[in-house]
Amino acid sequence: MKAVAIKKGQTRERRPAFKEMGALRCDGCGEEFIVFHAPASVDRAVAERQARWLEKVLAEEHERERKHPDRIQLPD
Ligand SMILES: [Zn+2]
Numbered sequence: 001m002k003a004v005a006i007k008k009g010q011t012r013e014r015r016p017a018f019k020e021m022g023a024l025r026c027d028g029c030g031e032e033f034i035v036f037h038a039p040a041s042v043d044r045a046v047a048e049r050q051a052r053w054l055e056k057v058l059a060e061e062h063e064r065e066r067k068h069p070d071r072i073q074l075p076d
Pocket of ligand 1: 030
């Protein structure tokens with residue numbers, strides 16, 4: 001696993017070496033997710049792409065009336 005988004009408040013679960021790449025707030029409920037990258041995979045452009053992907057995933061979960069998981073694995 002190279003990249004993961006973790007719900008704010010649940011980040012104690014993260015792997016200590018992972019770097020915090022930024023936060024994304026869900027438009028639907030205001031919950032915040034922090035994007036983390038593995039040390040060897042730190043890439044700001046990838047993190048921005050993943051944030052846009054995550055935005056869509058979170059919106060879809062609202063459409064389907066599903067709860068957000070505490071951690072979401074991000075595509076490379
Ligand atoms: Zn939401």
